[in-house]
Amino acid sequence: MKILIDKLIINYPYFISVVLFMIGALTVLTRSNLFKKLLGINIMESAIFLLFVAGGNIRGGASPIIGKATTESVYINPLPSALMLTGIVVSVSVTAFALALIVRLYKSYNTTDARRIATMRDEVTER
Amino acid sequence: MKIKNILILLVVLLATYGILMAVAELPPYGMPDNPVHNQVSERYINEALEDTGVLNMVTAIVLDYRAYDTMFETIVLFTATLAVVITLKSWKKEGER
Amino acid sequence: MKDFILKRIAAIILPFVCIYGFYVILHGHVSPGGSFAGGIILGLSFIAYSTIYGTEKGRAKLPERVLTWTESYGTLWYVMMGMVGIVRGVPFLANKLAGVDLGVPGALSSGGLISLIGLGVGIRVASTIVTLFFTMMEEES
Numbered sequence: 001m002k003i004l005i006d007k008l009i010i011n012y013p014y015f016i017s018v019v020l021f022m023i024g025a026l027t028v029l030t031r032s033n034l035f036k037k038l039l040g041i042n043i044m045e046s047a048i049f050l051l052f053v054a055g056g057n058i059r060g061g062a063s064p065i066i067g068k069a070t071t072e073s074v075y076i077n078p079l080p081s082a083l084m085l086t087g088i089v090v091s092v093s094v095t096a097f098a099l100a101l102i103v104r105l106y107k108s109y110n111t112t113d114a115r116r117i118a119t120m121r122d123e124v125t126e127r
Numbered sequence: 128m129k130i131k132n133i134l135i136l137l138v139v140l141l142a143t144y145g146i147l148m149a150v151a152e153l154p155p156y157g158m159p160d161n162p163v164h165n166q167v168s169e170r171y172i173n174e175a176l177e178d179t180g181v182l183n184m185v186t187a188i189v190l191d192y193r194a195y196d197t198m199f200e201t202i203v204l205f206t207a208t209l210a211v212v213i214t215l216k217s218w219k220k221e222g223e224r
Numbered sequence: 225m226k227d228f229i230l231k232r233i234a235a236i237i238l239p240f241v242c243i244y245g246f247y248v249i250l251h252g253h254v255s256p257g258g259s260f261a262g263g264i265i266l267g268l269s270f271i272a273y274s275t276i277y278g279t280e281k282g283r284a285k286l287p288e289r290v291l292t293w294t295e296s297y298g299t300l301w302y303v304m305m306g307m308v309g310i311v312r313g314v315p316f317l318a319n320k321l322a323g324v325d326l327g328v329p330g331a332l333s334s335g336g337l338i339s340l341i342g343l344g345v346g347i348r349v350a351s352t353i354v355t356l357f358f359t360m361m362e363e364e365s
Contacts, residue, residue: 093207180326
C-alpha cells in the first residue's frame with residue numbers, strides 16, 4: 001500500500017486526472033438535473049485531455065518552438081498536444097448540441113428534471 | 128442520502144481503485160527515455176523546419192503533416208452549427224404561428 | 225450603476241481584445257497560439273459586446289447574412305487551398321511538394337500555404353462561436 005502511494009506521488013498528473021474522471025462520472029450518475037449531467041460529461045472530457053497532454057511532457061524541457069531550446073534542454077513531444085486539439089473541438093460541438101436539445105426538452109415538457117420527464121413519457125412507474 | 132446514491136459511490140470508488148493501480152505502473156512522469164518519445168516524434172522535431180519553414184512545431188503538425196484531419200474537424204464544426212440552428216429555429220417558427 | 229461602469233470599461237478594452245485575437249491568428253506560425261485559440265478570442269470579443277450592450281446592437285454589427293457567408297466560405301476556402309496541389313499534379317493538400325515558395329523562417333510571410341489556411345480556419349471558428357451564441361439568445365423574445 002505504501003509502495004502504491006509512493007508511485008502515485010511521482011505520477012501526480014495521472015492521479016489527478018483519474019480523480020477528476022471519477023468526480024465527473026459521479027456527477028453524471030447521481031444528479032437528476034439535465035444541466036448537471038452535461039457538466040459532468042464536460043469534466044470527464046477535460047480529465048482525458050489532461051492525461052494525454054501530461055504524458056508528453058519532459059521535466060526541464062523547452063516549449064516546442066524552434067529557438068527556445070538551449071544546448072542543455074530538449075524539446076518536449078509536440079504530438080499529443082497537436083492531436084488533442086481535435087478532441088477539444090469535438091467536445092465543444094457535443095456540448096453545444098446537447099444544450100440545444102435541453103432547451104427543446106424544456107419547451108416541450110416544462111421541466112429539466114430527468115426523472116420527471118421519463119415519468120411523463122411513461123418510461124418509469126410513479127414512485 | 129438515498130441507498131442508491133451510496134451504492135453508486137461504492138461502485139465508482141471500486142473502479143477508481145482499479146484504475147489507480149493501473150496508473151501507478153505507468154512509466155515515471157517526465158523522464159526523457161519514456162516509450163512515448165520514439166522515432167515518430169524525433170522525425171517531427173528534427174525535420175519540421177526544412178519541410179515546412181515555420182517555427183511552431185504544433186502548427187506544422189496540425190496544418191501541414193496532418194492537414195487532412197484538420198479539414199474533417201472543420202467539417203465537424205460546420206455540422207454541429209447546422210444541427211443547432213435546425214433544432215432551435217424550427218421551434219421559433221412554431222411559436223409564431 | 226453597474227451597467228454604467230461595464231459600458232465605459234468595455235468601450236475601452238474590447239477593441240484591444242479584437243486586435244489581440246487577430247494577432248494570435250496571424251502569428252500562428254512563429255509563436256504559440258495558432259488558428260483555433262485566436263479564433264475563439266476574436267469571437268469572444270463580439271460575444272462580450274453583445275452581452276453588455278444588448279442583443280439588438282450586437283445583431284446590427286454582425287447580421288445573419290455576414291455570418292452565413294463567413295461560415296460557408298471558410299469551409300470552402302480550406303478545400304480550395306487543397307486543390308492547389310491537385311492542379312499541379314501532386315497529392316491533395318501538399319505544401320512543399322507543390323512547389324510553393326517557403327520563404328525565410330521567422331518572417332511573417334513564411335510557410336507557404338500554412339498561414340493562409342490558418343487565417344481561414346481562425347475566422348471560421350470565430351463565426352461559429354458567434355452563430356451559436358446568437359441562435360441560443362434568440363429564445364428570450
